[in-house]
Amino acid sequence: MMNQSDPNDKTTTQQDNSSGEKSNLINIIKPPLMALKQAVFPIYMKEMPKFIPMALLNFLTLFSFTMLRNTKDSLVLLAPNMTSLGLTYAKLGLVLPASILFSIIYIKIRNNLGFQRTYHVVMTFFVMFFLIFNYILYPLADYIHPDPEVIHNLQLSLPAISNFFGLAGVWSFSLYYVMSELWGTYTLSVLFWQFANENIDTTESKRFYPTFILIGNISLIFLSYVLKYVSDHYTGGAEINFINNTIFLCGVSMMLLFQYTNRYILSQEQYQPKTKIKKKKKQKLSLGDSMKVLFKSEYILYIAVIVLSYGIMINIFEVVWKDQLRLAVTNRNEFLEFMGLYTKYTGISTIALIYVSMYVIRKMGWLVGAIITPIMATVTCVIFFLYCLMADTIDPVLTTMGAGAMFSVMFGAAGVVMTKSSKYAFFDPTKEMSFIPLSDDLKASGKAAVDGVGARLGKSGGGLIQIFIAFIISSLTGEIVNAIDMIQYTIFIIILMGGAWVYSVIKLNRLYQAALLAAQEPNDEPNQEKSAAAPASS
Known part of the structure; x- marks a missing residue:
């Protein structure tokens, strides 16, 4: 008599095989998914009650700034x-002294009231x-x-001093410019990051801080759509009222979240x-002491040149570009709409390049990452x-090709x-x-x-050069x-600073690689300091 197989056994076997295949598939897919999650959003569920309000605070801070x-x-x-050079005069003649005064006041308030009340x-x-400004100064501007x-x-x-007269002629707008600069410095650089540093431990910081940077760039993308909405629906000064009311809501929300x-x-x-x-107490040096350190160490000198070059070049670049923008747009709504697009693509490209830089620096080395x-x-x-x-020669050609008046601004x-x-x-990661x-x-x-000479002179150096010329x-x-x-004239400054920057990166790479090799020799500590600090023979 032949044995007949039980259909239920076959079904059970098929189910076991199917569940086994699913289990194997999950085991294959799970590791890369977990790795992706850790790369994009490395926050644990138990940390979410702490992370979410701080991330929202970071979002609102970057958004409003x-x-x-x-x-x-x-x-x-x-x-x-007004011209774009007026922005340079405003930064050096108004923002810089206001920042010094405000920092003195902030330190006194911080020492007397503590951080929470100071916030x-x-x-x-x-x-x-x-x-x-929104309800008194701006309506009465005329x-x-x-x-x-x-x-x-x-x-x-x-x-020769026309830009000072221009700033004085719209003094309430100049005051708005100063207060906006101070808002960015203190709400973000001082208040938020001090709050984060005091309440995030070392293990959390490795995951929280990169995510904060990601969220900050997402806020830029979100802002671009807000500015687009404002430029489309508000005119005749109503756009300024909307923006300042938004800043008020952001400020109140930030205090409530805090x-x-x-x-x-x-x-x-x-x-x-x-x-x-x-956080070790940050060592502060006078300009003279900073110069002594630079001339004693070729290594530090090259880092300072790199930072100085960036500050000067981006300052000159932005001033010329904004002068083109000023001539191309006809009203504030067009300006805000364009700046919304600029902000959007800055956020998108920064997010993309941050992940690209991780691969480039890890696979191709410090030099490739630093010289880009x-x-x-x-x-x-x-x-x-x-x-x-050569705009007079190029623009007619571009016009025949269908390029509009905004081509130079977009470029x-x-x-x-x-x-x-x-x-x-x-730049930032390789410098650190x-x-x-x-x-x-x-x-x-x-x-x-580097902070005293490179960063400080870099921020003001480009402006001083343009004011002098x-x-x-x-x-x-x-x-x-x-x-x-x-x-x-300024194009030669750009070429000179760009060449100095590339040269310094190449020379610094040699010293950096030598210092890394010396650091791997545990029994040769004196030589390690010497290789990092002493001027290189090459």
Whole structure:
């Protein structure tokens, strides 16, 4: 008699095989998915109650800061008797002294009230100013500002200092520019990051901080759509009212999030940092002491040249580009719409390049990662400047090809976006990596020297160069000078600084590789310090 197989056994076997296949498929797919999740969003579920409010605070801080940055430029650039050089004068003549004064006041408030109360005091001060501007100063601008014709006559009589007259002629807009700059410095660089450093421990920081940067760039993309909406639906000054009301809501929301996080999240022991990030007291050097460190160490000198070159080049690049933008747009709505697109693509390209840079630096080495930004900055800037110099010849050709009047602005914006994105993705990490193999003493003094000479002079150096050139030309010709008029001179500054940047990267790479090799020799510590600190023979 033949044995007949049970159909249920076959079904069970098929089910077992199917479940086994699914299990194998899950085991195959799960590791790369987990790796992707860790790369994109490396936050654990138990950390979400702490991470979410801090991430929202970071989002609102970047969102409001960038919105104000675009708005302040539109107010000043499009005001009567103003050029893009006026932004340089505003930064050096108004923002710099205001920052020094505000830092003194902030330190006193911080010492007397503690950090939590200081946060609310500073934020309340900023929020109240933008309310006063929105409902008092801006509606009365035509009455409280001097007659534009009077300002124009003063500029013609003293063209060498015409931009100072221009800023004085729209003094409430200039004040708005200063307060917007201070908002960015204190809400982001001081208040948010101090709050994060005090409440995120060392293990969390490796996952929280990169995610904060990602969220910050997402806020830029979101802002671009808000600015597009504003430019499409608000005109005749209503766009400024909308933006300032948005800043007010952001400021209040930031204070509420800050209060909520401190009272209901960080008060719980499980969310308090186990080991706080130990921040050593930042060594500060005078300009003279910084120069001594630079001349004693070729290694630190090259880092300072790199930082200085970026600061000067991006300052000159942006001023010329914004001068083109000022001439191309006809009203504030067009300006805000364009800046929204610029902000959007800055966020997108930065996010993309951050992930690209991880691969490039890991696979191709420090030199390739470090040299991308200077090549990008120099090539895009020089091409843009050459186009501006030959615009009368090139524009008719471009017009026949269907390119509109905004071509030069779009071209310049692309260069600025690529330069800034590569700076965030390649320049910043490779610069910080270069300090790693140094001895503790040289690392501390070197960072202070780079901050004192490279960063500080880089931010103001580009502006000082342009002001000096404009002053000389105006004194000789008796005419008002704008940034475009100086391109035939500033292009040589760009080429010089770009060449110095590339040269410094190549020389620094040799010292960096030597310092890494020396750091791997545990029994040769004196030689390690010597190789990092002493001038190289090459």
